Amino acid sequence: MQQIFNFIFKNSNRLLFLLLLGISLSLTIQSHSYHKSKIISSANCLTGGVYERINNVSEYLNLKTQNAALAQENAALRSILFNAKDTASVPKMDSIKGLRPANIIVSKVIHNSYDSYENYLTINSGSLQGVKSDMGVINSQGIVGIIDNTSPKYATVISLLNIKSQINAKIKKSNHFGSLVWNGKSTGFVQLIDIPRLAAIRKGDTIVTGGQSVIFPENLNIGTVDKIYIDNQTNYYTLDIKLFNDMTNLGHVYIIKSKDREEIINLEKREKNE
Amino acid sequence: MNSTLFVNIFRFILLLTAQIIIFNNMNFLGYISPFPYILFIILYPVNGNKFGLLFASFLLGLILDMFSNSGGIHAAACVILAYYRPYLFRFAFGLSYEYQTIKLNDVVTPERFSFILLSVVIHHSILFILETFRISFFWDILLRTLLSSIFTILLCLIVIYLTKPNRR
Numbered sequence: 001m002q003q004i005f006n007f008i009f010k011n012s013n014r015l016l017f018l019l020l021l022g023i024s025l026s027l028t029i030q031s032h033s034y035h036k037s038k039i040i041s042s043a044n045c046l047t048g049g050v051y052e053r054i055n056n057v058s059e060y061l062n063l064k065t066q067n068a069a070l071a072q073e074n075a076a077l078r079s080i081l082f083n084a085k086d087t088a089s090v091p092k093m094d095s096i097k098g099l100r101p102a103n104i105i106v107s108k109v110i111h112n113s114y115d116s117y118e119n120y121l122t123i124n125s126g127s128l129q130g131v132k133s134d135m136g137v138i139n140s141q142g143i144v145g146i147i148d149n150t151s152p153k154y155a156t157v158i159s160l161l162n163i164k165s166q167i168n169a170k171i172k173k174s175n176h177f178g179s180l181v182w183n184g185k186s187t188g189f190v191q192l193i194d195i196p197r198l199a200a201i202r203k204g205d206t207i208v209t210g211g212q213s214v215i216f217p218e219n220l221n222i223g224t225v226d227k228i229y230i231d232n233q234t235n236y237y238t239l240d241i242k243l244f245n246d247m248t249n250l251g252h253v254y255i256i257k258s259k260d261r262e263e264i265i266n267l268e269k270r271e272k273n274e
Numbered sequence: 275m276n277s278t279l280f281v282n283i284f285r286f287i288l289l290l291t292a293q294i295i296i297f298n299n300m301n302f303l304g305y306i307s308p309f310p311y312i313l314f315i316i317l318y319p320v321n322g323n324k325f326g327l328l329f330a331s332f333l334l335g336l337i338l339d340m341f342s343n344s345g346g347i348h349a350a351a352c353v354i355l356a357y358y359r360p361y362l363f364r365f366a367f368g369l370s371y372e373y374q375t376i377k378l379n380d381v382v383t384p385e386r387f388s389f390i391l392l393s394v395v396i397h398h399s400i401l402f403i404l405e406t407f408r409i410s411f412f413w414d415i416l417l418r419t420l421l422s423s424i425f426t427i428l429l430c431l432i433v434i435y436l437t438k439p440n441r442r
Contacts (some may be wrong), residue, residue: 014326017357020332024349025404030406031345047340054295113342115301117406120343154344184411248301 031118048110048154051122055110059251066251069182073140104256105129107137109250110154114161117184121157123253126150136256142221142244143209154181154270160190161247169222170210174199177210180241182224187247189226195237201228207241214261286330290312294341297429306418308425311338312397313349315356316390331356340426342406351400352356355393388413390430391423398423 010124097206106131111122125131127150137144137157145157145165158165160182167180169192178192183202205225213219227240293311294439300307314334318327335349366389402415402422 013328013357016325016328017353020328020353021357023347024332024335024353027339027346028350028404028407029345031343044340050294050341113298115307116342116344116409118344122343184406184414254338 012159014272040234044151045153048122048124050074050153051111052124052154055124062249062251065249066182067249069140076140103130103259105131105149105255105257107131107155107253107255109253112159112248112250114159114187117163119159119161120148122147123155123157123255124153125129125255126153126155128152130257131155131255135258137253138216138220138256139245139253141246142223143216144189144247144250145246146215147255159247160243160245161187165215168210168213171195171201171205171225172206172208172219174201176213178239180207180235188243190223190241190243192225192239192241193231193236194234195239197230197235197237199237201225201237201239203228207239214264215256217256217258278322282314282318282322282330285314285317286334290334290337293338297344300312302425306421306425307371308422308429308432309398309401310353310426310429312352312393312426312429315352315359316393317434318356318359327356328353341395347401347404350404354400358396359393362389362396365389368427375431387431391427394423394426394430395419398426 058117105125107123107125109121112122113119113121117274121137121144123137130148131150133147135147137147143160144164145159146167148158150156160167162178163182165180165182165183168177170177170179176195178195180190180192182190195201203225206228207217207222207224207225209216209220221244223241223243223245225239226242229238229240231238289311293309297308297310311334315327315331318330331352332349335352336346338347338348366385398419399415402419406415
């Protein structure tokens with residue numbers, strides 16, 4: 001017994017070091033696995049509050065670009081309203097229910113990171129406003145990311161610029177599906193992988209969200225094709241997509257709350273169980 | 275004793291705030307960001323309490339992790355740097371460093387510079403390796419470590435130069 005105590009006293013510094021290192025490494029490993037609710041995230045009262053304060057100040061610097069974006073969106077909405085008969089540019093309607101049933105929550109980005117491989121945004125609405133994890137986040141130009149963690153007043157969003165993010169997307173004109181990922185290189189470009197070689201693709205084609213995920217509704221804008229690579233091993237295309245969104249400058253965003261989501265998930269779960 | 279304690283607490287808070295508000299938003303060329311907050315670990319008194327240093331650096335890293343959504347990478351890098359700090363002292367200032375009165379917060383000599391350089395490089399390489407966590411980004415990690423280290427060292431030297439005590 002005496003020896004054990006002696007050992008502990010002698011090596012107390014090293015033991016403390018190993019303990020703290022163990023804690024931080026386990027937190028690191030936990031954060032690298034996709035979608036686990038994290039203790040250390042910027043969606044808690046302290047960090048969210050601080051970021052909101054900072055944002056209150058820095059918001060003024062961006063007012064001009066935000067105004068321009070809002071005006072542009074207003075113009076687009078007005079053109080839809082005035083040309084209501086032209087249904088080509090309007091999202092597809094469900095023939096029975098009308099527009100796809102989805103609610104929209106308006107929110108504001110209070111912190112945005114884009115300099116590491118795993119980038120997150122913090123927004124200032126949380127579970128009190130009905131935000132839950134796995135909801136889609138968009139803005140007027142295109143998609144932004146998916147909700148990760150929520151607290152009562154704040155939520156974190158896995159940005160498109162996160163090597164863990166994977167979003168179902170398709171080519172607008174030909175309906176070929178693929179997954180949207182990021183290779184961690186440039187903030188203006190993401191990659192669309194697993195597009196079959198059969199698809200006829202040209203530079204400048206528009207990429208939109210596919211209908212296969214329950215997170216985003218179909219036909220939301222993402223970006224345009226910038227470069228086309230052929231993967232020699234798998235015979236699939238890999239496309240560089242230039243985003244419509246400037247991910248380094250985000251202001252107001254919309255959170256999409258799909259009403260069908262739980263029904264679809266329940267249905268799929270039941271099928272798996274049987 | 276008390277004045278050094280207060281100086282350290284003050285430094286802790288000040289560097290943390292500056293890092294969160296200013297330096298985390300400095301994205302030169304998209305991905306180079308400096309981390310001068312490790313000045314806290316570098317400038318901690320040489321013969322100060324070792325437990326205090328370990329705990330404080332863990333806390334420093336953890337708070338920063340909370341703000342940047344990065345799990346525990348800053349905490350791990352800080353704890354490792356804090357633990358190996360005596361070895362770096364021995365390397366930079368020679369074996370009998372404990373009996374000398376080392377003041378880092380002073381004119382930059384080669385010894386002091388080598389100590390700061392080593393600390394920053396060790397901290398940054400651990401940080402970026404843990405951040406990416408995969409080998410396929412090896413060259414990218416190297417590039418990031420190099421560029422960010424240069425930046426951090428420059429900022430550290432500027433801060434040390436600006437805050438060094440006046441002597442008449």
